[in-house]
Amino acid sequence: MKRNVLGSLMVLLLVCVLAGCGTEQKNDTNSDITNQNQTQSENTNEQSTNEEIMAKQDKVVVAVPQDPDYLDPHLSAASGTTEIMFNVFEGLLKADPSGRVIPAIAKDYTISNDGLTYTFKLQQGIHFHNGKEVTMEDVAYSYKRLKGDITGEPLSEAFEEVEINVVDDETIAFQLTEVNSGFLVNFTKAVIPSGLGEEAHNKTPIGTGPYKFKGYNPSQNIVLEKFDDYRIEGIPKINEVEFRIFADSQSAFMSLLAGEVDMYPRMETENIEMLPENYYYVEGMQNMVQLMSMNNATEPLNDVKVRQAINYAIDTDFIIEAVANGKGTKLGSNMSPVMSFFYEDGLQDKYNINIEKAKHLLKDAGYEKGFELTITVPSNYDLHVKTAEVIVEQLKAVDIQASIELVEWGIWLDRVYKGRDYETTIIGLTGKLDPNNILFRYETNYPRNYMNYSNEQYDTIIAQAVKTTNEEERARLYKEAQVLLADEVPAVYIMDPNFIVALKSNLKGYQLYPLYVQDMSVMYFD
Amino acid sequence: MKKRKYSFNFYIGIVIVAFLLGIVIVSFFYTPYTVTQMNIGKKFLKPCWEHLLGTDHFGRDILSRIMMGSQTAFQVGLISIGIGLFFGILIGSIAGYYGGIVDEILMRIMDAVIAFPGLLFALMFVAVLGQGIVNTMIALGIMSIPQFARITRSGFLQVKPLKYIDMAKSIGVSNFRIMMVHILPNVISPLIVACSMGFASAVLAEAGLSYLGLGVQPPNPSWGRMLSESQMYLLKAPTYSIVPGIFITLSVLGFNLLGDGISAIRDPRK
Numbered sequence: 054m055k056r057n058v059l060g061s062l063m064v065l066l067l068v069c070v071l072a073g074c075g076t077e078q079k080n081d082t083n084s085d086i087t088n089q090n091q092t093q094s095e096n097t098n099e100q101s102t103n104e105e106i107m108a109k110q111d112k113v114v115v116a117v118p119q120d121p122d123y124l125d126p127h128l129s130a131a132s133g134t135t136e137i138m139f140n141v142f143e144g145l146l147k148a149d150p151s152g153r154v155i156p157a158i159a160k161d162y163t164i165s166n167d168g169l170t171y172t173f174k175l176q177q178g179i180h181f182h183n184g185k186e187v188t189m190e191d192v193a194y195s196y197k198r199l200k201g202d203i204t205g206e207p208l209s210e211a212f213e214e215v216e217i218n219v220v221d222d223e224t225i226a227f228q229l230t231e232v233n234s235g236f237l238v239n240f241t242k243a244v245i246p247s248g249l250g251e252e253a254h255n256k257t258p259i260g261t262g263p264y265k266f267k268g269y270n271p272s273q274n275i276v277l278e279k280f281d282d283y284r285i286e287g288i289p290k291i292n293e294v295e296f297r298i299f300a301d302s303q304s305a306f307m308s309l310l311a312g313e314v315d316m317y318p319r320m321e322t323e324n325i326e327m328l329p330e331n332y333y334y335v336e337g338m339q340n341m342v343q344l345m346s347m348n349n350a351t352e353p354l355n356d357v358k359v360r361q362a363i364n365y366a367i368d369t370d371f372i373i374e375a376v377a378n379g380k381g382t383k384l385g386s387n388m389s390p391v392m393s394f395f396y397e398d399g400l401q402d403k404y405n406i407n408i409e410k411a412k413h414l415l416k417d418a419g420y421e422k423g424f425e426l427t428i429t430v431p432s433n434y435d436l437h438v439k440t441a442e443v444i445v446e447q448l449k450a451v452d453i454q455a456s457i458e459l460v461e462w463g464i465w466l467d468r469v470y471k472g473r474d475y476e477t478t479i480i481g482l483t484g485k486l487d488p489n490n491i492l493f494r495y496e497t498n499y500p501r502n503y504m505n506y507s508n509e510q511y512d513t514i515i516a517q518a519v520k521t522t523n524e525e526e527r528a529r530l531y532k533e534a535q536v537l538l539a540d541e542v543p544a545v546y547i548m549d550p551n552f553i554v555a556l557k558s559n560l561k562g563y564q565l566y567p568l569y570v571q572d573m574s575v576m577y578f579d
Numbered sequence: 580m581k582k583r584k585y586s587f588n589f590y591i592g593i594v595i596v597a598f599l600l601g602i603v604i605v606s607f608f609y610t611p612y613t614v615t616q617m618n619i620g621k622k623f624l625k626p627c628w629e630h631l632l633g634t635d636h637f638g639r640d641i642l643s644r645i646m647m648g649s650q651t652a653f654q655v656g657l658i659s660i661g662i663g664l665f666f667g668i669l670i671g672s673i674a675g676y677y678g679g680i681v682d683e684i685l686m687r688i689m690d691a692v693i694a695f696p697g698l699l700f701a702l703m704f705v706a707v708l709g710q711g712i713v714n715t716m717i718a719l720g721i722m723s724i725p726q727f728a729r730i731t732r733s734g735f736l737q738v739k740p741l742k743y744i745d746m747a748k749s750i751g752v753s754n755f756r757i758m759m760v761h762i763l764p765n766v767i768s769p770l771i772v773a774c775s776m777g778f779a780s781a782v783l784a785e786a787g788l789s790y791l792g793l794g795v796q797p798p799n800p801s802w803g804r805m806l807s808e809s810q811m812y813l814l815k816a817p818t819y820s821i822v823p824g825i826f827i828t829l830s831v832l833g834f835n836l837l838g839d840g841i842s843a844i845r846d847p848r849k
Contacts, residue, residue: 302811323636438797442637442798458796459792
């Protein structure tokens with residue numbers, strides 16, 4: 054009995070200590086501004102309720118799933134980091150919500166007629182978060198650092214072959230060795246201040262974006278604070294943004310239910326109907342291509358008839374309904390409709406389910422009795438695992454005995470993506486701003502052509518498109534490439550899963566991007 | 580008074596185990612629905628007459644999946660205990676019977692195996708040799724060898740000095756026959772208890788590995804896998820997680836009580 058009492062006392066003590074920790078951290082992460090507000094409201098003797106709401110509305114909490122890989126924008130490769138740091142850094146150019154690139158630090162730019170020289174004019178009077186004005190020296194430093202001139206180690210493949218010339222205090226020119234119509238997006242890479250030392254960028258990152266970096270507590274949060282000197286007047290509107298890190302989606306959603314999270318990007322579709330009344334959600338395409346990639350170099354998948362048969366046997370509508378609650382856009386080729394200008398419509402219905410036709414094609418190919426198939430799936434992606442389960446079930450109709458092999462993400466990258474040792478795999482290819490970067494992966498000699506797809510005609514189209522500077526003509530070529538992919542089906546194109554963002558009802562202004570980013574600068578409390 | 584309390588455990592245990600065994604046997608001939616049959620119109624149904632335990636995120640019948648999952652659990656339990664028992668008896672009897680340096684070497688190897696935390700060893704094994712139910716069973720089997728070996732050895736050490744063994748030797752009975760026919764039966768009862776307990780921990784370990792995605796591969800049903808799949812829908816469909824949880828608990832509880840009960844009955848000191 055005594056021991057029990059002692060035990061419960063200890064538990065109680067532990068709870069107290071933990072609770073203590075919690076509140077302490079909260080105070081830590083609150084900004085100076087909110088603290089000031091608090092003291093003010095204390096001073097003015099509790100006419101507080103109004104002010105407290107004001108103070109609360111100065112800060113927004115966003116749920117994110119992982120820690121950043123690097124704070125240094127040139128080292129970071131994870132989409133989850135870009136998602137946050139999009140608010141902190143800007144390049145000469147910046148992406149807008151429609152996916153086009155618009156001038157940011159640059160005033161304007163010109164591309165020479167031969168398509169090889171990009172000349173940028175610097176906008177005057179832009180400041181870094183530390184108060185220093187952005188000079189040509191900083192711009193040159195940033196892109197030379199990416200190229201590898203500073204540390205001797207190239208940080209971006211794109212700039213490796215590019216010659217960087219500072220013309221004068223306002224002008225910089227980039228000389229390419231060959232025409233690349235998709236090169237412009239590379240200028241969205243961050244401009245950072247020179248002369249701070251190489252390590253500093255990873256500890257206290259400084260950029261020119263609407264929010265400045267305030268603090269990072271590993272596995273807890275990243276806090277950003279409004280940058281008052283931002284180049285656009287009146288932006289941003291909210292004083293402080295906390296990206297709170299939740300390792301699993303259930304706990305993130307529970308925090309939302311408790312009202313602690315104001316914004317939850319990539320919420321599971323199952324949770325929509327459980328959203329409390331003071332929340333709403335926004336959804337849209339996210340420029341992702343979820344597909345079942347087939348290894349085009351292995352038997353029997355090297356036979357186009359077999360690949361087509363598999364396409365006919367898989368009911369993508371059912372998959373979208375079963376694994377995404379219908380919140381997804383059906384695809385027919387390796388391009389999401391969100392890339393409107395380059396997207397070829399109509400391909401998505403090419404392989405609507407047709408078991409008869411599938412069986413017929415299999416018979417023609419000599420696989421009347423079906424065959425065994427392994428689907429290798431990275432186990433950390435629940436969506437893909439579930440899709441695999443549905444596909445296994447559907448392929449039974451044409452006597453293909455599929456089995457699922459779950460592998461860890463690291464092993465997947467190593468064995469499937471780099472080693473190309475697999476039969477089929479289910480994965481989502483994240484979107485890029487330029488169609489070339491999306492479609493290039495099917496080019497025969499592309500080092501990451503993990504589907505082992507090879508078609509001379511396709512290679513010609515892609516090579517031609519890269520050299521074409523006329524946008525209409527480029528679009529035509531990329532559409533042609535999509536049709537070719539739909540004919541030859543190196544993969545089963547499934548869907549672009551919808552991006553669902555849950556928001557508190559007074560939080561407005563959310564902008565969907567065809568990129569993996571959260572633009573906090575345009576958001577406001579109503 | 581004390582004895583009755585222990586046999587009470589025994590009865591509870593045997594009822595639970597019989598219940599689970601019944602489910603396993605029935606599942607070979609009949610499940611209400613096909614386990615992998617999907618029906619997206621019937622996602623997340625609450626328990627009703629049509630689906631006694633409700634449906635999961637693909638509209639699959641949970642009761643059917645639990646029934647098929649019980650096959651997995653028993654298969655893993657039986658085979659891993661089988662492996663452990665076979666090698667455990669072999670090693671334990673050789674070590675106990677011959678003693679000396681052989682004993683020393685074999686038992687130190689056993690100590691080395693036991694030094695690994697069980698689940699960690701299984702994780703390592705499965706990570707190196709690949710996932711799947713076969714490797715899971717082998718890993719769990721290897722894990723359970725030392726305890727059987729130790730029990731067998733201690734039994735052998737007790738019985739070996741007795742007169743009847745010397746007599747058997749003197750009339751020229753072979754060593755193998757002495758070990759298996761004359762000594763081993765003395766160890767049977769503690770081994771049965773260990774089997775029952777080991778079975779429970781094997782079921783638990785399989786559920787754990789499958790929960791982590793390393794054991795049974797989808798879409799084959801396993802209790803642990805169901806638990807991890809249902810975790811995402813904990814708020815939306817609580818029965819989906821509670822049901823496999825209850826079955827895992829029941830089987831662990833059942834076999835432990837049974838083991839407890841048997842040891843109480845067979846132990847002459849009580």
